[in-house]
Each structure stands twice: as structure tokens, then as C-alpha cells.
Amino acid sequence: MGRPKYFTPAEVSLHNTISDNWVSYMGKVYNLTPLLQEHAGDVLLKPIIEFAGKDISHWFDPKTKDIQTHIDARAECKKYCTPNGRFFHIHPANPHTDWANDFGQSWWKDSKYEVGVLSSKTRVIRIINTLTSQEQSIEVCAEENMTEILQRYLKYNAHAASYTWKYMGTNLDMSQTLEENGISEEAEEFYELRMDADQYTPAIHLYFNDDLTEL
Template sequence: MKYTKQEWFTPAEVVIHNTATDCWVSLDGKVRDLTSWLQDQLKLCKCKKSCSCTVKNWYCDNSCVEYCNCFKRGFSYCDAKRPAMTILAYAGKDVSHWFKGDEWVHYIHPVVASRTEHHQHGHGYRRPVVPSTLWRPFTNPWWLDESNVVGKLTQRTRPIQITNTLTSSSVTLEVCSEETIYQIMMRYLPHNSHMLSYTWRYLGRGLKYDKTLAENGIPDERDRFNELALPENLHIPDLLLYYNDDLTEDPPKDDCLCHDMNCVLDRPEKCYEDVQF
């Protein structure tokens, strides 16, 4: 097994990426990192600027501010930045309802009666609603660009409890139902850097590490609990870790495997190269 890059994400892991410098969205089951696209969009503003100086000279004083015409018209941001502001408003959320297939959802505009795309914060300057020579098609649209895909969004999360029988310590994790035991190990690694010396079992039987929890016969009974009006966390399946006493030691600190908590959480690519267990 190799230390692998995370493939599945929970909604809770996506929602924390909700700023202009760290912007993720989920779309049709894919998690996309739009940070670089957003930064490029925020730089767009082709409106003519006007000076704030009361007296117009060939020079401006130190208090001069350039105003975009969009601000004068009452908008809170430039027309060129509308697509970016729409994405930023929904950063960390699912935007699948914006699209039908590979295209935006359309509607009939109530004023001009034209079939147009439904943008949450209005249209940008390159795609006006009314017929105009300014209209331009999308080039390399972000929702079709596979280079910004960082992983997949889980269809369902589930809690799992992991107990170290050697230390009697226990931790409850929220994992993706599609993840294999190997991938769950990666989530558990920050809690036990010496995890490789343990055997994982459930109800006394060994687990197939390349299979999911369900494929290993570990049920998710929350739906049954809900039908009986019982709390969902009434019972959480518990995976038991048994120490093998293989006389191995924790990995050395200079190989990024992974005593540094930031190395585990951020998972830089250098941590995956030629590292096997």
C-alpha cells in the first residue's frame, strides 16, 4: 500500500474552502478547486475609470480614487467580476442545481423575453441578456475543465469508531461510504503515526483493506434507527486495532511520514513518492 492522495471528500471538508484565496465548489459529484480561476476573474475590469478629484488637472493629488462606472450605477462590484462574485458567494457549497448537463439552466427573461442563462448574481459584461455585439461564448469554461478537479464528493457520509486496544484510546471519524479501509487509514493516520504495526478487525474477524466498510460487512444502521425514532448515534460500528509487536519503530522525522501534523493534513506530493508499507 502507498500513502495516497485523498480521493473522496465529505461536504464538511469542502465547506471550509470558502474564501477568495481558497475556493472549492462541488458540481455533479466532483470537487473543484477554483482558486486560480477566481483570482484571474477578480482581476478583470475593462470599464473606463473616472477620477474622484473635484478639479480635473493633468495630475491627481494623493487622495485620488479611480471609480468604475459600475459603482456609479449602483452595483457593488464591476460587471466583469460578476461570474467571480457568483462563485465566491457559493464557495464551499454544491452548485449542481446551476447546471443541466454541461450547460447552465436557462429561463425566459421577463423583460426581453429571450431564453437566457440563469446566473445567481446577474450576467457579466461578455454575455449580456439583450442582443449585443459584446456577447462572447465561454472559452475553457471552469465547469468543464478537468484540471481543477481535486476529488469526488461522497454520496453519503457515515461515522466510524476506531479503538486502539493497546492504549484503549478511541476516536470517531466521519468517513465517506465509498472509501476503502486503506483510505480510512489515511484519515486515521494523524491520530496514530505507528498505525502500520496494527491489525484491523471488526467483531473478531479480519478486514479486507481494499474493500469498503459495507463490503466488509460493517453495516450503517442509521436509517433503521431513524425509522424507530432512535438517535442516529445510538450505535457506531467500532474497528479494533490489535498491536502486532513487530519490533518496528515510528518512521524517522526526516522522511515526511508523517510526524509533522501539517504534513499529514496537507499531504504534499513529496510525502507520497516512493513511500510504501
């Protein structure tokens, strides 16, 4: 098993249409586009479409990892709680002979839709190319190592792997995270000191090597 792909909430939010529908819940990111395509036009897809690009963890019970439930006082039985409307694979409130329950795995339990992990914390860093003096601020996942951050930076510099990455004059270990490389998150300290953390975004400097190796 390789490392999971990490996504920021902002990245998930970009997939917010019927033809490109991602959601996050319980710390994971899911691409539900195939579900919508397979059952196009079904009214029970409406809540899923409305929450495209958003986190829906509040739909779930953190203990059972299943949809939240409540006790129906009139029926005196436990039912799924769907305040935004009943959605796909949720049985009707009352018995129905025309509701097919042979669909197998409920979509929220089906790992085939999983595309990665939702970052529990994101950070903004500055990357400064000392050769061209170009500077770029990017949002990254705190769980990502420097090689994965390099992958994010490739859209700004296709030859990023041909540079030595340094922080405060020290070469970075590309297999480690920002924190592991000594680039600590200091937002709380800045807050306590009533300083604007945005003005003190950590800067990583890139130093050009000899060859232009493309990834």
C-alpha cells in the same frame, strides 16, 4: 486511471475563501482558486466567491450538464439562468461588442479544476486503539476502502499501518469498503426503532503489530 479522491461536504466547506475556493457540483469537487487568482478583481467572480465551500449543483441542468436556462419572454430567446448574478464566462443579457468570447472552455466544463468526487453518503465510525485505549470518531466517505480510511486516521496515529484493523473480532480487508467488510449502515433501522443511531456508531479496533512502519 487510479481511484478518485473522495471528499465529504464538510471537507469542501473548509475551502471557503477567495484564496482557497472550492465548490462541488454534479457529484464532483472543484478547486476554483486558480480561476480567482487569474482574474482577481473581476466583478463576475462575485457569485463564485459567495458560494465558496458550497454545493452549486442547483446552478446546473442535470440533463445537459450545463448552466440552467430559461426563455426570456421579451427577447424570445433562451438565456442562462443566474439568479445569484451573472458570473464568469456567462455572456451578457444583451449583445455587447466589448465582451470577449474567445476564452475557450467555460470554467464549469474545464476538468483542470477537478480535484475529486463528492461523497454521496458519509458515515461516522469509531476507531479504538487497543494498545493505548484512545478512541477517535471520524467522518468517512462510504465509497472509500479501508486503506483510504486509514489515510484519514494517520493524523491521529502516524503508525496506523502497523496495526491490524478488526471489526467484531474479524480482520478487515483493507481493499474493501465498510459495507463490503460487513459494517452495514443501520441508521434507517435505528430510526424505525426510534433509537439514537449516534449511540451505536460502529467501532473498529486496532491491534498493535510488532514493527512501527511509517507511511
